Amino acid sequence: MADPHVEQAQDKFVATIGSTDVTAGDMLYFDGTDWELADADDNTKFAEAMVVNSFDSGDVGVLCRRGIIRDTDAPYTQGASMYLSTTAGDVTGTRPTGAENLMQIVGFALDTERVAVDIKPLHEETINLTPITDGTAAFSQTNDFTGVLLAAANEAAGYTFMVPQNMVENVIQYLWWCGKGTALDASDTYTIDVSGGVDDETTSATTDGIAAAALTVAASDINRADVSAAFDATGLMAPGNIIGVDVDKAAEGSGGDDPIMLACSVVIRCV
Secondary structure, eight states, X not given: OOSEEEEEEEXXXXXXXXXSOBOTTOEEEEOSSSEEEOOTTSGGGOOOEEESSOBOTTOEEEEESEEEEEETTOOOOTTOEEEEOSSTTOEESSOOOSTTOOOOEEEEESSSSEEEEEOOOOEEEEEEEOOEEOSSSEEEEETTEEEEEOOSTTOEEEEEEEOXXXXXXXXXXXXXXXXXXXXXXXXXXXXXXXXXXXTTSOTTSEEEEEEEEEOOXXXXXXXXXXXXXXXXXXXXXXXXXXXXXXXXXXXXXXXXOOEEEEEEEEEEEEO
């Protein structure tokens, strides 16, 4: 943008500008100390505010969450959604195309000179995944709950999903199962392995997992385990990654007390 300025700034506040000089209309994020240029190349640098005027590094500047960027060079396409750019601080009418770029819509073009900016706060999304069998296990039902029955050691259930491209933070993951008429004690155990990657990477590009844990549940009850430790590896839960989840029955306890694997729930924060 050649000569931008910000009009009708709303939700204004003052904050310390970080290590880089900023220009009116730049997108900024808070790094825990001060405010730096937001960048779609890194989903931890999502836009949280827009700078109202130009300020030098270290200045106490005025920021806002809503307003209008005006550029008399008319660089915009009317009606276009405007994304946070992979050029730090910028907005763009072109959706970023990098494999793990953050897709954050920060506003839309009112006309060729003006962009209406409305930076939303983070919100949570939950992805619920239905299990499939790898062929070693069978589907089964108890009452109204249908899933993959892990009846013997080494039988497995799997889940696959793509991390939403507007994801900025991993929150928690749950694994759900139920009993099939008989209580499960701690002698039935499972392991969970998670892999992730993008186009042209191997299916084990980034991996994580949890060692054997008990599949306990009362007779015909539902149980839930926090398995988020299996999703913690750096770069695993990244925007656009395809994720594979493998749940194996590691050990078979006493016969007839097998679990039916139900959903895997993935909770994330998004822009």
